[in-house]
Amino acid sequence: MFDTSVYRNLVLAFLALVAISQVYKLYHVYSNNNSQISALRDLTWSDINFIHTTDTHGWYSGHLNQKIYSADWGEFISFTSRLKEIANENNQDLLLIDSGDRHDGNGLSDVTVPNGVKSLPIFMKEDYDLLTIGNHELYLWENSRQEYEVLIEHFKGNYLSSNVQFKLDNGTFVSFGDKFKYFTTPNQKLNVLSFGFLFDFDRFNDHSKVTSIKEVIDNEPWFKEILKSYPPDKVDLLLLVTHVPISRSWPELYYLHTVLREFYPTTKIQYFGGHSHIRDFIVLDPNATALQSGRYCETIGWTSINLTTEKFDDRYSRTYIDFNIDSFQHHSKITTKSLFDTERGIEVSNLIKTTRKELKLNDPIGYVKSSNYYIDYVPITDSKNIFHLLTKKILPTLVTENENITTHDERIIIINTGSIRYDLYKGAYTIDSQYIVSPFENLWVKLTLPKGIAIQIAPILNDQGYIAKHLTPPHHMDDAENKNSLKRQTRFRYPVLDLTEADKQTIKNSKKKAKLTKGYVTFDDLGHDGDDTPHKAVVNFPIPNVVDSQELKKGTPNDELVDLVFYDFIQKDIFWALQQLNYTLEEDSNEPEFYSKKYLGTLLNEYIKDKGL
Ligand SMILES: O=c1ccn([C@@H]2O[C@H](COP(=O)(O)O)[C@@H](O)[C@H]2O)c(=O)[nH]1
């Protein structure tokens, strides 16, 4: 017989559990006293608030061996959902924005053909309000097609591109997404006019086209017509979602700004930038600022605007949020992980796990035992520098796959340092590590040159006079031109040249706090309190545009013929250097010959698998 009192007790016990869990939830949601995360700097909320990502390059699994960037895309989705809840409760607006470059740099995005097939559906689980295209969506046609057919289809009117076009099968060029968007924000009912721009990129595939911002403004009547049809009384805020560095040394946004100010003398303007992979915030004038939010899911950018205050100091805030769960929970004010996670966030985290398994991203190929190898935390000549490793050990293992070419006893191999994207960490080396270090599967090509000429190519490409923006690692782009504003650089540079006394004190203090983790210490136009987590600054040593591996014999004459091997990606630059040397190639050898398709990532794999590091 069924005993009703047992049933009643069970129901009561269940109800009691529900009640306890609700109280527990309320306590954790509203208490913010967790000592582990209380050292963080809080976000400043205002009328309108923004979460900005840029240059994610497929890092949706998070950084598996760096705790400070270890959250995954599912956790990011939970984070933004929690922030949206806060915004709605307070009748404020929160918009999510992405500035492009969504693949090339991680196994999750790059191991598939075409790359992005598995990672973009993960990226797309985030509800972006506005997004735009980066140059990495334009190197290869299949990536542009994917962008056009999958992303734009999914994000519909939120995908903005005012200066990039896609060529349809019938040969007509159409905009990548929409050229502009005029909308009203859900809570504050602000009228927003927005555009999407890419920097003046000239290496797009032949199914796409980039028109420079200047050309759009000067030669395409549609742009000014839009500005005229939305006069200042119809626009509370202009949003420029761009894949353009916001630095003052990059003129494109400043040209755009001058023109916008002719039409909107005092309207609030907010720029979002990308491409140079740094944290930065710039004040263009009292009513216009620009935010750039780093790279590789290391940073989430936050900015907020108070639209009514008279005081400039209260008008803007910006925060660079470290991509980890402590930061996310701190800013969401939810200290318990299980209460922080949303159903959708958990689903996406699970999707990442199963995709990684399917793509075998965690399977070890070999082990890096001896040391970490850094891009710029140690000087280029240090044995722990990755370029030292590549030029001394890895590149010499390259052999030609072309039986039909004549090779010579001596050889120089040149790589652009920008082709190496991240440090190589001690521990299991996987297919993921391969793409993290070296994602670009470019072809090796060869020229035959007199030794005296070949040895001068790398020094010419590294000469201060040659600002090879497309060769340099992205976050070093500003260095050459920005010598006078080193203190505004995203991390402390070495040597630090022109710091003020206050800056020096900050460095001293940050070094004193031994417990701080190493990471970004950002100097921007609002000071140096922008990083949500105070860090111990890391030192970044200078890196040249290119490095070379020289297999040369001592004493051979300068007119001895040698092989100069390089990626086809830098062919134009090699030819430019030859021109500087007044060297003319023989007519029958003025096209580089195919040398090998075994790109650097594969060479690194084979080396680690066979010999170990
Ligand atoms: O095939 C390629 C494509 C690109 N690179 C390097 O990447 C940067 C651009 O990276 P962003 O993320 O857009 O800043 C470019 O300057 C090259 O250094 C490459 O080496 N090979």
Ligand SMILES: [Zn+2]
């Ligand atoms: Zn990028």
Ligand SMILES: [Zn+2]
């Ligand atoms: Zn870019």
